Amino acid sequence: MSGGYYSKCSCSRPVEWVKGKTVGSGSFGSVHLAMNKATGGLFVVKSAESDSGLQFLESEAEILESLDSPHVVKCIGKEMCGGKKLNLFIEYMAGGSxxxxxxxxxxxxxxxxxxxxxxxxxxGLKYLHENGIVHSDLKCRNVLLSSSGDVKLADFGCSKRVKKHPNPIPLAGVAGSPLWMAPETLRNQGGLDCASDIWSLGCTIIEMATGNLPWAGKISNPVSAVLRIACSEDRPNFPSHFSQEGLDFLEKCLERDPRKRWKAEELLHHPFVNPESEEFAASSPASVLDRSIFPETDYSDESDEEDETPLRSPVPKPTTNRFFPFSILCENKFGVSEQHPRFGEHWSTSEEWITVRTS
Incomplete structure (x- = not known):
């Protein structure tokens, strides 16, 4: 890969720039605030030096340079330093994630x-899916806000091109964050599909509504998480305080059968996000006591003790290395320290959950 900048990037590329403080990190490397010395404008630079980090950051650059949407973070450019370090320049979203x-x-x-x-x-998802791209790692941490409230999708290191695209990215392997992954993705069944992003959207809504990770109170360790999400018929707890429209919207997102899961375009007509829609009127329950319309769902926060004992094993504490074979999880060789026995007590942020990125 040669140095230089992508010509299709939509913002003015920085010719001279200075790196500021660290504002984040990921499985690829580090994220810093940066300043364009010619204009004084702020932007973000994502850097990677390891072989695996370069691979995913280069993939993100390839995806971003082909996109142009007000709902996706914009690429400013990129540069190679000595052939061993990649800097990717992205617009700065002052509101954070x-x-x-x-x-x-x-x-x-x-x-x-x-x-x-x-x-x-x-x-944003509708735009991506219409362009044959699956985000693959949708969660609150990967959705950014401007100071004026604009919402944009970010972090495309796990993203893939699917179906009818002249330059498809291979679909082998699993990529994303396990607690937000769709069941079929964790089973690596039938390849990657846009429906997986819709499942992740449902998990992201739960994250916003409760302040907890999806599956909080139901799963106590990574092995239990993967097995339960992939192989059971369960779903994460829905917010008990949500409106009827909100619960119905989650039903559409968290349908375990991806063939029945609603598409982004269909969900945009749902009254949860489109109050003028009349589609909900025919199926809306007359009161909160009318539960027959909704499938039986456990909205409690109680943990399932049955999953904990048989799946807990004396395995090493996770390292900071975020790249590992997915088979490790399936073979029950990856777990957590016994110092973190309960999900709700110690795993309150997504930082303690690894991002799975394998090829």
Whole structure:
């Protein structure tokens, strides 16, 4: 790969720039705030030096340079340093991630705000899916906000091109964050599909509404998580305080059969994000006591003790290395330290959950 900048990037590329403080990190490397010395404008630079980090950052650059949407973060350019380090320049979103915003406003968001953010996320997903791209790692930490409330999808290191595209990215392997992954993705069944992003959207809504990770209270360790999500008929707990529209919207997103899961375009007409829609009227329950319309769902926060004992094994504590074979999870060789026996007590943030990226 030669140095230089992508010609299709939509923002003015920085000719001279200075790196500021670290604002984040990922499985690829580090993220820094940066300043264009010619204009004083701020942007973000993502850097990678390891072979695996370069691979995923280069993949993200390839995806971003082909996109042009107000619902996706914009690429400013890239540069290679000595052939061993890649810097990817991306627009700066001053509001931070949805995860940051949720923490800063009481630990969970009001449903009115969730409706607004969900609609913006859906517009981004609709654009990606129409262009044959699956995001593959949708969660609050990968959705960014501007100071004016614009919502944009970010972090495309796990993204894949699917189906009818002249330059498809190989679909082998599993990529994403396990607690947000669709069941069929964890089973690596039938290849990657846009429906997996819709499942992740449902998990992201739960994250916004509760301030907890999806599956909180149900799963106590990574092995249990993977097996339960992939192989059971269960779903994460729905927010008990949600409106009828909100619960129905989650039903459409968290349908375990991907063939029955609603598409982004269909969900944009749902009254949860489109109050003028009349499609919900025919199926809306007359009261909260009318439960027959909705499949039986456990909305409690109680953990399932049956999954903990047989799946817990004396395995090493996870390292900071975020790249590992998915087979390790399936073979029950990857777990957590016994110092973290309960999901809700110690695993309160996604930072303690690894991002799976294998090829």
């Amino acid at each position: 949805l995860a940051d915003v949720t923490q800063q406003f009481g630990g969970k968001l009001d449903e009115m705000v969730i409706r607004l953010y969900t609609r913006e996320i859906l517009l």
